Amino acid sequence: MFNLFSRGRRLPAARRPAGLDRDERVLDWAKVADGDEIVVVTDRGLWLPGDAARIGWHDIHKAVWSGRDLAVTRADLVEERTDYRVVSDGAVRTYLLVDPGDVPHQVRARVTRSVAYTAHHRLPGGGVRIAARRVRGIDGLTWTVRYDPGTPTGDGAVVEETDALVAAARAGTDPDL
Secondary structure (H helix, E strand, C coil): CCCCEECCEECCHHHCCCCCCCCCCEEEEEEECCCCCEEEEECCEEECCCCCCCEEHHHEEEEEECCCEEEEEEEEEEEECCCCEEEEEEEEEEEEEECCCCHHHHHHHHHHHHEEEEEEEEECCEEEEEEEEECCCCCCEEEEEEECCCCCCCCHHHHHHHHHHHHHHHCCCCCCC
């Protein structure tokens, strides 16, 4: 059954995201100031205005609460490699929340909880952030890399070094020590 209560208010059925799974729990929600749209936080991810699907907690690269605005940056898939995914920052989407309630706290806690490992490494011509995220319904961790701007991502030496760094992280060692 849905948990449709947020701060003592019932989330109207008409406001429920259309793609909400039957056993997905609504944890909180907040109205967006400019319009009749809402942001919905569930146990599985974040539903943003205009989206037909939720953004899983593991797919949110960054979420920032200014005290008024919630800014969300999604991690967009660039390339699938053998043991990891290469991602880049998607567009920052910002929402002025009316009566935000527990939405900012829930977003921060759930994004943070999805991160099992993160480290930044220098590479020839730039750098890379390696992260392992917990994904609901998947046994084990999902590994991603995000290159710093300007890093020559197609260079063979960079790809080779990235592969080695991910392998070392997966093995539980830190190659920089």
